[in-house]
Amino acid sequence: MWLDKVNTWLKRHGFLAWLLDFSVLMLFAMIMGILVFQIPFLPTYSKSNYVFPLFINILVLLYYAYGSILRENSAKRSTSLKDLVNPLLYINPMVLLLHYFGVRSRRHRPLLPLPTLDHRYVWFPIATYIIFFLIAAVITIASKGSKKK
Numbered sequence: 001m002w003l004d005k006v007n008t009w010l011k012r013h014g015f016l017a018w019l020l021d022f023s024v025l026m027l028f029a030m031i032m033g034i035l036v037f038q039i040p041f042l043p044t045y046s047k048s049n050y051v052f053p054l055f056i057n058i059l060v061l062l063y064y065a066y067g068s069i070l071r072e073n074s075a076k077r078s079t080s081l082k083d084l085v086n087p088l089l090y091i092n093p094m095v096l097l098l099h100y101f102g103v104r105s106r107r108h109r110p111l112l113p114l115p116t117l118d119h120r121y122v123w124f125p126i127a128t129y130i131i132f133f134l135i136a137a138v139i140t141i142a143s144k145g146s147k148k149k
Contacts, residue, residue, distance in 0.1 A: 007071060021071070028062045049112045050121055053128035056095055060087050082143035088136035096129045 010017035036055045037048065048055075064087050069079055102113035114122055 003070065010071075021067075024066055025063055028059055028066070032059050032062070048110075049117055050124050052099065052111060053092075053095065053125045053132070056091070057088060057128065057132045060091055061085070080143065082140055085136040085139050088132050089140065092129050092133040092136075096126075099125060099129075 010020065032055055036051050036058075061084065065084055068083060099111060100114045102116070103111040114125065117125075
């Protein structure tokens with residue numbers, strides 16, 4: 001298959017493979033940034049503190065799909081739904097903790113802690129973390145149950 005030849009060539013040219021992967025990640029981040037931050041849900045949700053979980057979850061899904069479908073050799077390629085949502089089981093609890101306590105640098109705080117956000121809208125980031133985690137957990141449990149049968 002032509003994709004295996006391209007991946008073999010990219011393995012021999014590591015810098016070009018890194019450049020391609022980084023370019024795809026930046027492209028996905030820009031597309032997600034435009035979709036999430038420029039399309040108005042409600043005026044309050046256009047702030048990054050509220051839609052950050054949606055941004056990070058969809059970005060991880062897109063990039064992991066790219067990596068597992070296009071960058072793996074056909075012998076190792078895993079395109080099952082369980083394998084695509086598996087990173088969400090690990091990322092959501094960690095990012096929820098970071099978002100709960102906030103992330104700051106020396107000069108400013110780019111991600112405010114969840115308790116300091118407006119109490120009328122704080123449900124959106126929390127619900128996003130929980131929904132993506134639960135979807136990944138249900139798919140993982142369902143796929144393990146179907147393999148036992």
